[in-house]
């Protein structure tokens with residue numbers, strides 16, 4: 059490996075009661091390398107995603123971000139350190155406009171308790187929100203209620219909100235879940251652009267989708283690390299073929 063990993067899971071295990079959802083997973087993610095964690099339903103992808111993004115604690119093992127042990131830190135500490143995430147399930151404020159949603163995300167970054175802000179700050183906030191909406195291709199939907207946006211646009215809005223803290227690492231759980239083919243293409247394009255600016259790690263169920271997009275694939279199956287390699291290595295891996303047989 060060239061350069062220090064941006065994120066590292068060391069012997070991570072996770073139990074739900076007696077059920078072991080993750081078994082001794084060790085992976086080092088390289089900075090700037092668009093990587094997908096794939097695997098069939100129930101493989102442990104979301105569980106692993108939640109552990110490396112601070113959503114749930116691991117039962118054993120460590121998570122390191124830029125060499126620093128972040129195991130057990132609170133979710134807001136992850137954001138402060140430069141890690142942002144978007145979820146498998148869309149997570150926007152449906153009664154607020156696109157622009158308001160992004161402003162909320164920006165304000166959560168800048169201040170928690172400050173109610174009155176100087177006017178210049180407010181102007182900056184509006185401009186920053188506009189820039190983020192433009193970044194994800196939602197300028198035209200700026201004033202629409204988030205709940206009225208198409209599903210794909212809501213997911214893009216969620217990405218804009220995740221970008222509000224200018225993360226060095228962006229974690230995305232099934233960013234194209236439930237999307238039409240056109241929406242999927244738009245999102246894949248956005249992911250590719252974002253990965254040129256920061257490290258992006260995806261969790262994805264659809265193997266074909268990430269084959270052409272990512273540089274590296276990590277395959278989980280029954281909570282275990284089944285394979286780790288380039289798309290070509292994964293495509294020709296006999297174990298992976300067996301696990302994915304008959305799936306899309």
Ligand SMILES: Nc1ncnc2c1ncn2[C@@H]1O[C@H](COP(=O)(O)OP(=O)(O)OP(=O)(O)O)[C@@H](O)[C@H]1O
Nearest residue numbers: 074077079097098099100101102103104105106263
């Ligand atoms: N909170 C929980 N309590 C109990 N079991 C859980 C919990 N979360 C996940 N599991 C179990 O852990 C296993 C892995 O689930 P996980 O959601 O991580 O899979 P996944 O790979 O993300 O699947 P999908 O492709 O369906 O999103 C499954 O068997 C699931 O039932």
Ligand SMILES: [Mg+2]
Nearest residue numbers: 103104105146
């Ligand atoms: Mg999942």
